[in-house]
Amino acid sequence: MALRNQQSTRLWLLLFFIVSLQSLQAQNEPTMVEGQINENTVWTLANSPYVVTNTVTVNAGITLTIEPGVVVKHNSYVFNHMIVVNGTLQAQGTASSPIIFTDIQDDVYGGDTNNNGNEDSPSAGSWQGILLSSGSNNNSIIEYCHFRYGGNSFSEEAALVINGTSALLDNCTFFRCEKGLTIIGEGTPTIANNTFEANTLVPISLSLASNPNFSGNILKNNDRNGIGLEALNYNTAGASYTLRKTNIAGIHNIPYIINDHRFEIGEEVTLTIEPGVVIKHDDFNSFNMMTVRGTIIAQGTAEEPI
Numbered sequence: 001m002a003l004r005n006q007q008s009t010r011l012w013l014l015l016f017f018i019v020s021l022q023s024l025q026a027q028n029e030p031t032m033v034e035g036q037i038n039e040n041t042v043w044t045l046a047n048s049p050y051v052v053t054n055t056v057t058v059n060a061g062i063t064l065t066i067e068p069g070v071v072v073k074h075n076s077y078v079f080n081h082m083i084v085v086n087g088t089l090q091a092q093g094t095a096s097s098p099i100i101f102t103d104i105q106d107d108v109y110g111g112d113t114n115n116n117g118n119e120d121s122p123s124a125g126s127w128q129g130i131l132l133s134s135g136s137n138n139n140s141i142i143e144y145c146h147f148r149y150g151g152n153s154f155s156e157e158a159a160l161v162i163n164g165t166s167a168l169l170d171n172c173t174f175f176r177c178e179k180g181l182t183i184i185g186e187g188t189p190t191i192a193n194n195t196f197e198a199n200t201l202v203p204i205s206l207s208l209a210s211n212p213n214f215s216g217n218i219l220k221n222n223d224r225n226g227i228g229l230e231a232l233n234y235n236t237a238g239a240s241y242t243l244r245k246t247n248i249a250g251i252h253n254i255p256y257i258i259n260d261h262r263f264e265i266g267e268e269v270t271l272t273i274e275p276g277v278v279i280k281h282d283d284f285n286s287f288n289m290m291t292v293r294g295t296i297i298a299q300g301t302a303e304e305p306i
Contacts, residue, residue, distance in 0.1 A: 030048075030049045030050065030051045030073070030110070030113050031043075031047040031048070031049070031050045031051070032050075032051050032053055033050050033051070033052055033053070033056055034052060034053045034054035034055065034056060035054065035055075035056065035057070036057050036059060037056060037057065037058045037059060037062055037064055037087075038059055038062060039062060040062060040063045040064075040065075041062070041063075041064050041065070042064075042065045042066075042067065043064070043065070043066045043067065043070050043072070044067050044070070045067045045068070045069045045070055045097075048069065048070040048071050048110065049070075049071035049072065049073055049109075049110035049111075049113055050070065050071070050072045050073070051072075051073050051074075051075045051104060051113060052072065052073065052074050052075065052076070052082045052083070053075055053076055054076055054080065055080045055081050055082070055083070055084055056082065056083045056084070057083075057084045057086065058083065058084070058085045058086060058087045058088070058089065058136075059086055059087055060086045060087050060135055060136075061087055062086075062087040062088070063087055063088040063089075063090060064083075064085070064087070064088070064089055064090070065090040065091075066089075066090070066091040066092075066099050067099075068092070068093045068094045068097035068098070068099065068144070069093065069097035069098070069099070070093075070099050070100070071099075071100040071102070071109045071110035072099070072100065072101050072102070073102055073103060073104045073106065073110060073113055074101075074102070074103050074104060074126070074127035074128075074150075075103075075104035075113075075114070076127075080128060081128055081129060081130065081131045081157070082101065082127060082128065082129065082130055082150075083130045083131070084130075084131045084133060085130070085131065085132045085133060085136045085140060086133050086135040086136050087136060087137070088136065088137055088139045088140050089130075089132065089136075089140040089141075089142065089167075090139075090140070090141055091141070091142045091143070091145050092141055092142075092143045092144065093143060093144035093145055094144050095144060095171070097144075098144045098145060098146050098173075099144065099145040099146070100145070100146045100148065101130065101145060101146065101147050101148065101150065101159070102122065102127075102146070102147075102148040102149055102150075103122040103126035103127045103148070103149045103150075105120045105121055105122040105126060105149075106121075106122045106126075106148055106149060107121075108148075109146075109148075122148070122149040122176075123149060123176075124149060124151070124176050124177055124178045124199070124200040124201075125149070125150070125151055125152040125153055125154070125177070125178035125200075126149040126150070126152070127149065127150050127152065128150065128151070128152045128157045129150050129151055129152070129157045129158050129159045129160055129161055130147075130150075130159070130160050130161070131157075131161045131163065132160075132161065132162045132163060132165050132167055133163055133164075133165075134163045134164035134165070134185055136165050136167075137165070138165050138166040138167065138187070139167075140165065140167040140168070141167070141168045141170075142160070142167065142168065142169050142170070142172060143168070143169075143170045143171055143172070144170075144171050144172065145172045145173075146172070146173045146175065147159040147160060147172065147173065147174045147175070147177060147180065148175045148176060148177070149175075149176050149177060150177045150178075151174075151177035151178040151179035151180060151199070151201070152178060153178045153179060153201050156260075157179070157182070158177070158179040158180055158181055158182035158205065159174055159177040159179065159180055159181070160174075160180070160181050160182070161181075161182045161183075161184070162181070162182070162183045162184070162185075162187065162189050162212075163184050163185045163187075164184070164185025164186055164187045165185070165187045165189065166187045166188045166189050166190070167187070167189045167190075168189070168190045168192075169181070169189060169190065169191050169192070169194060170190070170192045170193055170194070171192075171193045171194065172194045172195075173194065173195045173196075173197065174194070174195070174196045174197070174199060174203065175197050175198060175199075176197075176198045176199065176200070177199045177200070178199065178200050178201045179199065179201045179202055179203075179205060179228070180196050180199045180202070180203045180204060181194075181196070181203070181204045181205070182204075182205045182206070182228075182230065183204075183205075183206050183207070183210040183212050184206070184207035184209070184210055184230055184232065185207065185209060185210060186209050186210070186211065187210070187211070187212075188211050188212065188213060189212050189213070190212070190213045190215075191204075191212050191213065191214050191215075191217060192213075192214075192215045192216050192217070193215070193216040193217065194217045194218070195217070195218045195220060196217070196218065196219050196220065196222060196249075197218075197220040197221055197222070198220070198221050198222065198223075199222045199223065200222075200223045201223070201224070201228070201259070202222075202224055202226060202227070202228035202257055202259070203219055203222045203224075203225070204227050204228065204248070205227065205228030205229065205230050206227055206228070206229065206230065207229075207230045207232050208229070208230075208232075208234060208241035208243070208271070209241065214246070214247075214248050217248055217249045218249050219248070219249040219251065224257060224282065225249075225251060225254070226254055226255045226256065226257040226280065227246065227248070227254055227255070227256050227257065228256075228257050228258075228259060229256050229257065229258050229263060229279075230260075231258070231260035231261075231262040231263040231264070233264075233266070234264065234265050234266055234269055234271075235264070235266025235267070235269060236266070236269065237266075237267070237268040237269070238268060238269075239269045239270075240269070240270040240271075240272065241269075241270070241271050241272070242271075242272045242273075242274065243256065243271070243272070243273045243274065243277050243279075244274050244277065245274065245276050245277055253276060253277075253278060255278040255279065255280050256277065256278065256279045256280070257279075257280050257282050258279060258280070258281055258282065258283070258289050258290060259282040259283050260283065261283055261288060263289070263290040263291070264290065264291040264292075264293065265290065265291070265292045265293060265294045265295075265296060266293055266294055267293045267294050268294055269293075269294035269295070270294060270295040270296075270297065271292070271294070271295070271296050271297070272296075272297040272298075273296070273297070273298040273306050274306075275299065275300045275301045275303075275304035275305070275306065276300070276304035276305075276306070277306050278306075279306075
């Protein structure tokens with residue numbers, strides 16, 4: 001009887017060892033991805049984590065679908081985009097199985113993918129970001145995704161850049177990025193129910209031409225709670241832009257922040273600033289807040305100065 005119990009115990013230990021070894025091997029065998037995606041593609045939970053070793057480009061007319069629970073990690077010493085979307089990105093996680101976009105050094109999700117134990121850890125701006133380009137369509141949906149440690153300010157990019165498209169960004173989290181979300185171009189994306197937490201430069205930045213729809217977002221423990229203004233080339237003759245008061249995350253008339261001295265209004269371009277707007281300078285080099293070579297109309301009131 002004792003011998004039978006010992007044999008049973010040994011069998012269970014052997015089975016436990018095999019299962020554990022298989023689990024460890026699965027964790028240590030990420031799917032490496034880079035380059036062009038030329039046909040509709042699904043990144044599956046079974047093949048997670050995915051490690052991006054160079055930019056992945058989703059070509060026009062093509063859809064990249066990412067399943068709930070998938071972990072995507074950036075692993076390149078060159079601060080290029082993790083993913084450039086010229087087609088469609090369908091990244092729809094769930095509340096219980098979010099999709100994770102993070103750096104290879106982040107062991108919290110997907111385990112110790114680079115197999116170096118605790119030798120390194122990610123920091124804000126460890127990777128650049130994901131770009132929904134002006135060539136992409138308006139069908140991209142990004143829901144229940146976590147963006148962690150992205151938005152490298154040296155490359156002047158955010159963890160997610162929406163350029164001229166009307167994508168949906170819903171119930172996502174931007175955690176410990178340098179710059180969380182940038183919206184440029186003339187699209188009207190919906191930015192709803194997202195949390196921006198502990199970001200170090202700005203949680204959100206806009207171009208003068210962008211027109212997003214904000215609702216239900218949360219700003220939490222960011223180094224700066226304001227909207228960054230992108231220093232793009234505002235030099236198209238005849239163009240006109242308007243800065244209006246904006247309410248985000250319960251902050252009435254949230255301030256705009258300029259942290260790049262190259263912010264310039266070109267010749268034959270008009271910038272109108274509505275009464276009550278607040279603009280703050282945040283450039284440690286003490287350069288001019290902005291250069292105006294065209295026209296600026298800044299007419300406040302006694303009750304609402306600019």
